[in-house]
Amino acid sequence: MAPTGVHITKDDVGSCTNPLKFLDQDYQELHQNCLTKNTKYIDEFFSPDNSSIGKGLLSDKDMAKVTWKRPSELVTDPNFIVDGASKFDYAQGSTLGNCWFLASIGALTSQMDIMNKVVPAEQSFSKVYTGIFHFRFWRFGKWFDVVVDDKLPTIDGKLIFVHSKTSNEFWPALLEKAYAKVCGSYADLESGFISEALMDFTGGTHMHIDLKQAPATLWNTMECAFKSKTLMGCCSPQGETPENTVLRNGIIEGHSYTVTGVFQVTSEGNSVRLVRLLNPWGQGEWKGAWSDKSPMWKTVSAEDRKKCLSVDDNGEFWMSMEDFTKIFQDMDICCLCPDFMDESSECHWTSTYIIGQWNAGTTAGGSRSYTETFWTNPRFRVRIEKLDKDCARGQCPENILVSLMQNRESRHRKKLPNFFIGFYVYDIPPGASTFRLTHKYLTHKSDGFLTHILYFINT
Structure with a gap:
């Protein structure tokens, strides 16, 4: 029986350098049109109104308070990126459970080559500004350029969803808006798997690992992945309730984290393998061995301590490989190419x-x-x-790696x-x-x- 399917080869159309236009919107054309007419862009396909927020995310009372504002209406000196994009730039909004997406952003900022593909860096609030921005996502075999206006949902003058810790920086909020447009609405970002966004950021190869059945070579794989252009994330087990309960050890149940590094130290003559994680909330950390205030750091060299240890409550922390595989449920590795798997x-x-x-x-x-x-x-x-x-x-x-994904027939991510x-x-x-x-x-x-x-x- 002949195979049922079509082999897709990588051509220029739909590549990252020549992406398709999402919903047939041409960024350059729309931008130039606004310049010619001296107007600010308003997106007709993702209107700054309640339909773009979606149903069930906010109460009727809060929905009535929503006002869509441009960054220039929120601060006097808005910037797209301030002092470079960083995993510490943003914090998750309190009303949208999209930690899976934000944990993926944390991984994205660690690989600037990939970051620059997803977030074109030439964008600005000063140079030829017209209120239009664009981002690129890989969707089921092709790259798409996604256009948005910069009207953001606020209540009482504050951003509802993701926001930058630097008040005049807006790339995280605009990136989230563009991804919400791709998925249908902000409400369609509620709950998900970190692998979804990692794939959409890279168009690469995805590996899913059950940490309860982790291979003995996992740490070596993670070390090689960290040294290459690879994005990694993990998830903690869901508790008895759907709420994100914070455990006594500081880990949040049913929550996605970014894997930001691996490192090996010598403690009292013994080699210890460590994993570094980032909580996309921007705060709240592991409290066990090798945490920021753990006495274990006194047992390593001053050089390693200086290289690794930070006592800031920024959501990033270390833990041993043993604790990592014991406490977390699974992890995802997404790479442009799995070359790192071979020595x-x-x-x-x-x-x-x-x-x-x-x-x-x-x-x-x-x-x-x-x-x-x-x-x-x-x-x-x-x-x-x-x-x-x-x-x-x-x-x-x-050596072969097979990854299976399912295309969606509906633009709205949560409708199927x-x-x-x-x-x-x-x-x-x-x-x-x-x-x-x-x-x-x-x-x-x-x-x-x-x-x-x-x-x-x-x-």
Whole structure:
């Protein structure tokens, strides 16, 4: 059976340097039009009104108080970016539970090459200002340029959602507005997975790791990832209630954090592997071993202490790798290319996008439990070429990373239900160039079966 789907190759259209225009809006054209007419831009596709906030996020009483204001109406000297973009620039709003998105921003600011792709830096409130800004996001195989006006929702003169700790800096609020536009509304940003935004910021390869079944090589993987252009985040387990309960150890239940670094220190003659995390609230930290005020820091060299330790309540903290895997539930690594997974600098991975679909009644065959229909699922053949000597040295020639994502039929992120989707990996016998994946081969309990990956995707 031939594979059901289309192979996508990377061409110039839809690339980061030549992105598609989201909702057919051309930033340069709209900007020039405002200059010609000497007017301030107002976005017709994401109007500064209640429809852009969305339903269920604010009470009727608060919604009636909302006023959309441009930054120049809030401060006398608005700036897009002040002294460079930083993971400490912003704090989460009190009414929107989008820590998954803001934790991704924390990761984004650690890789300025990627940051400059998502947040074009030439934007300003002074030079040829017309009230229009734009950002770039990767969406299911293509990059899009997203235009917004700079009218922001406020109550009593204060921003409702994300805000900068520097009162006259507005890139975080405008970036959040652009992403809310892509997702449908601010309300559509409520609750999510950090992997969603990490993918939309990079268009790269995604790895999801269950920390309760973490491989022994995880810290090494994280160390290599940290040294490359890679974004990382994690999530704590959800408690018995949907509220973000702060535990006695300082960790927040059901909350997303940015992984901002890894470091190895020597404490009393023993090597200790540490992980650094950032709370997107901008405050509130871990209180256990290796926290800011932990006596463990007195056991390391003054050099390491100076390099790592900060006692500011800025939301960033260290903890041991053991505590990290014990306390947190899962983590996500998103990279432009998974080259970091191989020790050899000669290794360069290649990637391919394949688009397919499940059709009810024909190709939606279910899991291996459904032996009569499972074999009808869409399937794709992958050939792994032999590695050259430099790359293969110390590596596994069969190294492959498969990542599955689901496109949304609706622009509004929260309007579709959750689905279980996944994939199975099989080994085709050597030399079987015309081998057919038969019903018997796919459903037999031992033949060829390698692994099964199941995702719970919020669509």
